[in-house]
Amino acid sequence: MKLVTIVIEELARSTVERALQKIGVHGYTVFPVEGSGAKGQRIGDTPESGNLQFQIIAPEDRATELMEHARKELFPHFAVIVYETDVRVLRPEKF
Amino acid sequence: MKLVTIVIEELARSTVERALQKIGVHGYTVFPVEGSGAKGQRIGDTPESGNLQFQIIAPEDRATELMEHARKELFPHFAVIVYETDVRVLRPEKF
Amino acid sequence: MKLVTIVIEELARSTVERALQKIGVHGYTVFPVEGSGAKGQRIGDTPESGNLQFQIIAPEDRATELMEHARKELFPHFAVIVYETDVRVLRPEKF
Amino acid sequence: MDFLHAIQANLLSPPILFFALGVIAALVKCDLKFPETLYVTLTIYLLVAIGFKGGAAIAEAGMAKVWLPALAAVLLGALIPLWCYPLLKKVFGFNAADAAAIAAHYGSVSAVTFIAASNYLKSLGEPPEAYASAFLAVMESPAILIGVLLGKRFGTPGVSSVPMREILHEALFGRSIFLLLGALAAGFLAGKPGLEATAGFFVTPFQGVLTLFLLELGTVAGRRLADIRQSGPRLLIFGTIMPVIHGFIGTGIGAACGLSIGGTALMGTLAASASYIAAPAAMRLSLPEANPSLYLTASLAITFPFNITLGLPLYLGFARWWISL
Amino acid sequence: MDFLHAIQANLLSPPILFFALGVIAALVKCDLKFPETLYVTLTIYLLVAIGFKGGAAIAEAGMAKVWLPALAAVLLGALIPLWCYPLLKKVFGFNAADAAAIAAHYGSVSAVTFIAASNYLKSLGEPPEAYASAFLAVMESPAILIGVLLGKRFGTPGVSSVPMREILHEALFGRSIFLLLGALAAGFLAGKPGLEATAGFFVTPFQGVLTLFLLELGTVAGRRLADIRQSGPRLLIFGTIMPVIHGFIGTGIGAACGLSIGGTALMGTLAASASYIAAPAAMRLSLPEANPSLYLTASLAITFPFNITLGLPLYLGFARWWISL
Amino acid sequence: MDFLHAIQANLLSPPILFFALGVIAALVKCDLKFPETLYVTLTIYLLVAIGFKGGAAIAEAGMAKVWLPALAAVLLGALIPLWCYPLLKKVFGFNAADAAAIAAHYGSVSAVTFIAASNYLKSLGEPPEAYASAFLAVMESPAILIGVLLGKRFGTPGVSSVPMREILHEALFGRSIFLLLGALAAGFLAGKPGLEATAGFFVTPFQGVLTLFLLELGTVAGRRLADIRQSGPRLLIFGTIMPVIHGFIGTGIGAACGLSIGGTALMGTLAASASYIAAPAAMRLSLPEANPSLYLTASLAITFPFNITLGLPLYLGFARWWISL
C-alpha cells in the first residue's frame, strides 16, 4: 500500500478534491502547513498564501494514477510537491 | 524502528491517550487534521467533527502491540485508520 | 530521496531555519503539533510550550548532513526528535 | 394572532436570521468555513458571559429564591432520560446504546438555546429571572450521568471499559459544565461591582456575538441536514415532538415554582432543549458503541433549529397558559 | 492646502497608523505573525458588520433611492475589466491570462478600502449614504465573471478545464460575496430594531477592530513589498494610475446618480479599489494559468496602500469637483 | 486592616477570580484547553490597547513629564539582572546560563501584571498616570540584553553561536516589544481624537478581555504548578522574595521621580514583575543552554500569581509609605 503526499497551495483545494473524486479516491486526510520552496515562502498569513498537505493511502496502481494526474494537472499551475511512501495498513481491504 | 500513524476522531482523544499509556508508550506527536473516509467527512467545524493524527515512533514489537490494540479497541467504535512506516531515527535508544 | 522529519519546540524555530539555510536546504514544510516525550508534554497552550514538525525532502547526502547537524546543534539544548524515511518523489531534480 | 406575531418577531431577530443564513451557506455549498478555533472561542465567551451574569444575579437575589427552581431543574434533567430511553428503544426501535445516548442529550440542555430564549423573552417584555442561568448550569450533568448508567446497564457488556472515575470526571468537569459553573461562582463572588467593571465585554457586545455564533452554528447544522434523510423519519419525529412535550412539562414545573412568565418559558425551553456540546463529548468517551451521527443530528440539526424558531413562541404560550391557571 | 490637510487627517487616523506599523513590522522582520484564523475571523466580522448595517440602512431609505446608483455600480464593475484587459495586454505587455486576472481584480472591489473610506469621510463631516454598502455588495462579482470569461476566451485553450458551473458558483457564492450579500439581506429584514439590539457588537467596536485588522493587513502587505521589485515597474505604474482614473470615473457616475459628496467619493473609491479576497480565490480556481503573485502584489501591496493613504483625499477632491459642476 | 481590605478587594475582582478558576481547571484536569490562537490574539489585543492608550496619554501630558521616570525605569530594568545574577549563582546555586536567564526575566516586565495593577489601583481610587505604559514599554528590552550578555560572558563558551545581530534583533524587535512600542507611537501620533474613535474597542471591553485572558493564563499557570515541586524550594523562595525587594526599590524610585501614589505603586509592580512572553523567546534563541522550565516556572507559576494576588496590595502599601516620607 502507498501513502501519497501532496503539498499544495490552499487556493487549489477544490481543484485537488475534484481530482481525487475523478480518480475515485474517497479517503484522504488534509491539514494546513507552512512551507518554503522554489516558488517562495508560503507563510499562511492569509488564505492566499496558505499551504495544505494532503495524505492519501491507496493501492499501488491507484497511487500511480494519482501521481500521474498530479504531474499533468497540478504541476503546471501550482506551487506543489508530490511524493510517495510505502506503508503497511491495517484493514487493507478498506483502501 | 516503526512510525505508527493513527487518524481518528477528536472526541476519541482521551481514549487513545489512555491506550498509549497502558501499552507503555510515552512519546507521541499529535495534530488536528481534516479528513474524508468511509464514515463520511470530518471537516472539523466543531470538536465533534474534528479529526486527529497521532504519530508514534516505537520499536517493532511495541508498534505491533499498539496496532493490535487499535484493531481491538478502536476499530469497532471510531472513524479511524492505522498504518505503519519504516523509519530510521537518531538516538534509537530513546524510543 | 529521503524525508527528514524534525519535531522540535516552537521557540527553536528560527534556530532550525538558520540551520537549514546554512546547509543549503531551501525547501521544507512545517506545521504546529502537540507532543509528549522525555522532556514532558508540549501542549501548545502558549508559544513557549508549542511544538513544530519540520519535514524536509532532500537527497541522501544532504539528508545525512542535516541529521548530523541536528545531532550536534539541536540535541544538546532542545526537546527534539529526528527521523528519516525513504520516499519516491516526482521531479527529483527539484530537490 | 398573538402567537403568529410572536413567531414573526422571533424569526426576524438577528440571531435567527443569521442562523438561517448559515444554513443557506451550507446548502448552497458556499465555502464559508469558520475555523474551529472561532467556534471554541465563541462558545467559551458565551458560556462565561452567561455564567458570570447569572452568578452576579444570584448574589443580588439571594439563594433563598434560587434553590427551589434549581432543584426542580436538576430533577427534571435527571428524569427526562428515564422516559426517553424506553420510548426510544421500544417505540422508535433504537438499540440500547443509541437510546441511552439520545436520552442523555434530551435530558441535558443547550446553552445557546437558553441564550436565544432569554433574548427573545426580553425583547417581548417578558424578561426571565436574571439568575435563571443557574438552572442552565445545574441541568447539564445529571442527564448525562443517567444516560451513561442506562447505556452501561442495558448495553452490550464487555465493550470498551472506560473506568467509571473517568466517566464521572467527564460528566462533572467537561469543558462547558466547568466553564458555566465556574463563571457562575466567580459572578457570585464578584457581585454587581464585578459585573459592572466587565460589562463592556460581557454585556454590551453579547447579543451581537450570539448573532455571529448563530451564523456559524447555522453552517454546522446545515451541513448535517443531509444526515436527517439518512437516519430516517424516526429521528425527525422524536426531535420535534419530544421538545414540545418537555416544554410543556418544563413550563408546568416553572409555574409551580412560582417563576415569572419569562422564567417559566425559559424553564420550559431548557427542558425542551438538547445538549450538543457537553453530551456528545461525554457519550463518545463513555458510550463509544452509540452512533454519534444519530444524537448529533437529532440535537443539532433537528431540535435546535426547531426550538429557536417555532419552539420559543410555543413555550412562551405554554408559560402563559400554566400561569393563567 | 485643504487637500494637504485632508491627507494629513487621513494619515494620522488610527487605521492608517496601524497599517503603517504593520508594514514596518514586516520590513524589520519582526516575528509578528498573526494567526490565519485571526485574519479570517476579522474578515468575517468586518463583512458581516458592514453588510448588516447597510441592509438596515436600505430598509430605512427604501429601495427607490438605492436601485439607480446600485445599478450604475454593477455596470461600472463589469465594464472596468473591458478596458483594463486590452490595456494590460497591449500597453503593459502581460499575457492573456495574467491580463484577464488583473483586470478582474480592478473591476471588483475591496471591502476594507470601502470601510476605511467610510470612516474617513465621516470623520471629515461628509458621511456617505448609510446604504452605500449595497454598492460594495453588488460590485464584487460582475468583474470576476467578466475576467474569467476574458481569460477563457483569449487564453491558451485546453488548459485545466474547470466546469463553468463551478466558476459561476465561486464568483457568486464565494465566501466574502456570500457574507456581504447575506448580511445585507439579514439587515434589511431585521431593520433598525435588529441593528440596535446588536449595535454593541457591530457598531461600538467597529472602528477599533478595523484598526487591528489594518495592523495585520500591514504585515501582509509589507511582506509582499519585495515582490514589487521583482515584477518590475509596470505593476507599480498600473497599480497607482488606474485607481486614479477609475476614481475619477466613479465619482463622475456617483455625482450623476445624485449621491451626496460622501457617497460620490465612496463610489469613486469602490471603482478605484481592487479586490484581494474574492478575486484571488476565484482566479486561482478558474484561471490557474495566471500568475497569482502579479495580481496579489498589484491589489494588496500597491493599490490598497495607495488608495487608503493618498487615494481617499483625492477621490474626495474629485467628488467635490464633480458635484460643484 | 486597610491592607487586608485591599487584599480582599483584589482577590474578589473578576480578573483574579477567573485566574483562580483557570488554575482550578488545570488542577482538576478539566479539558479546558484554549487554542493557542486565542492566547496569541488576546496578547496582541492587550499589548496594542495598553500601548495605544499610553501613547495618547503621553501626547496629552507632554514628554517633559514622562522622560525622567521613563529613564529611571530603563535603568532599574537594566540593573536588576546585575544583582540577581550573582545572587542566583552564589546563593541559589544555579549555573551561569540559568542564572543569567532567570535574572533577565526578573529585570524585564510582565504586561499583564501591569494591566492588572492599573485596574486594581483605579478601582481603589489611586489611578496611576495614564502615560505609565511608557515605563512598561521601555522596561522590556534592557534586562533581556543584559541577561544575554551575562550568559554569554560567563557561560560555557563555544556553545551554539547565534550571531549577536540576531540576539539584538530579538531583544529589540520581539513581538511583544514591537507591538507595545509601535502602539505607543501610534497612540502618540493619533492623540486623543484617535483614541476616542477607537474607544469602543480599545477601552470599553478592555477589563472584560483581561478577565477572559486571566482565565486562560490561569490554566497555563496551573499546568505548570507541578513543575514547582520538581525544581525544588529555591525557585519558590527566589520567586516570592525578589518581587517584594524589587517592589520596594521600584516604589522608592517612583516616589523619587515625583509620581502619584498610583504611579509609584505601578513602578514598583513593574520592578517586581517578571517577563513571561518577551524574555522566554529571547532566551530560548540566545541562551539555549539555559533550562526553560526554570525561568518559565519562576515567572509564570510563582511570581505572576504572587504579584497579582498579594503583591499588588503590598506595593500599594510601599508606595504610600515612600510618599509619606
Ligand SMILES: Nc1ncnc2c1ncn2[C@@H]1O[C@H](COP(=O)(O)O)[C@@H](O)[C@H]1O
Ligand atoms: N524540499 C522540500 N521538502 C519539503 N517540502 C517542500 C520542499 N520543497 C517544497 N516543499 C513544499 O512544497 C511547497 C511548494 O513547493 P515549491 O513549488 O517548490 O514552492 C512548499 O511551500 C513547501 O511546503
Ligand SMILES: Nc1ncnc2c1ncn2[C@@H]1O[C@H](COP(=O)(O)O)[C@@H](O)[C@H]1O
Ligand atoms: N485512504 C485514506 N487516505 C488517507 N486518510 C484516510 C483514508 N481513508 C480514511 N482516512 C482518514 O481516516 C479518517 C477515518 O476514516 P473512515 O473511518 O474511513 O471514515 C478519515 O476522516 C480520514 O482522515
Ligand SMILES: Nc1ncnc2c1ncn2[C@@H]1O[C@H](COP(=O)(O)O)[C@@H](O)[C@H]1O
Ligand atoms: N516516540 C515518539 N513518537 C513520536 N513523537 C515523539 C516521540 N517521542 C518524542 N516525540 C516528539 O518529540 C518531542 C520532543 O521529544 P522529547 O525531547 O522526548 O520530549 C515531543 O514533544 C513529541 O512531539
Ligand code: NA
Ligand atoms: Na433538555
Ligand code: NA
Ligand atoms: Na474596483
Ligand code: NA
Ligand atoms: Na521586573
